[in-house]
Amino acid sequence: MIEKTLITTHGKLRVKIPSQLNEVTLGQMMALQDSPQLGDLDAISILSGVPVTDLRSVRDANDFMQFADAVLSLSHQIKYLYNSDEIPKKLTVEIDQKPVTVNVINNLSVEPAGAFMAARDVIADEITEHVKIYGEDNWKDYFNPSLTACCKVLAFYFYCLATGNVYDEYAASAFTETIKKIRVTEALPIAKHFFMSYPNLSKPRTGFWHRLLQFWRKGRAFNPSKSLNTSTP
Structure with a gap:
């Protein structure tokens, strides 16, 4: 600092x-x-x-x-x-003003089903917007999801892991405020993995974070x- x-x-x-x-x-x-x-x-x-x-x-x-x-x-x-393609093995978030450390599993599968579908919809919406601009044949070459979308996907993924609560769509959506406090060096590699390979997205040829660069x-x-x-x- x-x-x-x-x-x-x-x-x-x-x-x-x-x-x-x-x-x-x-x-x-x-x-x-x-x-x-x-x-x-x-x-x-x-x-x-x-x-x-x-x-x-x-x-x-x-x-x-x-x-x-x-x-x-x-x-x-x-x-x-x-x-960088290096995904952190652990992540610490603040829950009720106390630090909680969770393991980041390698395959990053989204559980439960509600979280999976919510994350899938966020990714699909980002893809739809890029298809409108670049066309169905070229959108992958220019795929640059917003950081807001990345934050939402991470919130759906980490909500149950970090809180231990049963999945709730509204609570998971509000969990973005907690995700925003994570260091960008930890959050972005995980989000990058979701958008590049989950669910079954091929890696774009251009820089993934070209927009922010x-x-x-x-x-x-x-x-x-x-x-x-x-x-x-």
């Missing part, structure tokens, strides 16, 4: 953002992906949890430059995660050269 105390118009503000990808949660990554017009302060707010209104009160915009370097570093780290490369999350350059010509 990178921490810095910033001087504001009304005092001081402590800001802390991740510097390593294993410090970023799935929920934070979802928020970055789902924001269509993401500005510098929006990105810092998502990664730090500090409201944008508080960040706007910082006196010197140059104080944000250190955070720009951290975000750019994350953009380089993430491409290696998306190319484009998001970082285009500098939507942070573009210090445009927004944070306060020097005068």
Whole structure:
């Protein structure tokens, strides 16, 4: 983590953002992906949890430059995660404010039947949208499921394993709030496995997480050269 105390118009503000990808949660990554017009302060707010209104009160915009370097570093780290097929053996989630560790079984079969059908529907909906855009013959080449869909599938998969409860569709859907707190380095490889090989999906030729890589490369999350350059010509 990178921490810095910033001087504001009304005092001081402590800001802390991740510097390593294993410090970023799935929920934070979802928020970055789902924001269509993401500005510098929006990105810092998502990664730090500090409201944008508080960040706007910082006196010197140059104080944000250190955070720009951290975000750019994350953009380089993430491409290696998306190319990884390594699935974690265990996963820890928070249930009733207590950590619960569950085993991640190798075949990732979805149980019970209700969870299987719910996960199948999420995957089918993502495929349908891609077929509409790219056609039935080419959709696999461009298949890039959203992180929101990935989060839903993981919620259906882990709900019974983590809580020990009987499957309930509404409770499992609400379990996405717990899944969002999982580290992105743990969540994405598992979700990637579902969408690439379950149920019986062939591996696309293009990068699986191409959409989010484009998001970082285009500098939507942070573009210090445009927004944070306060020097005068």
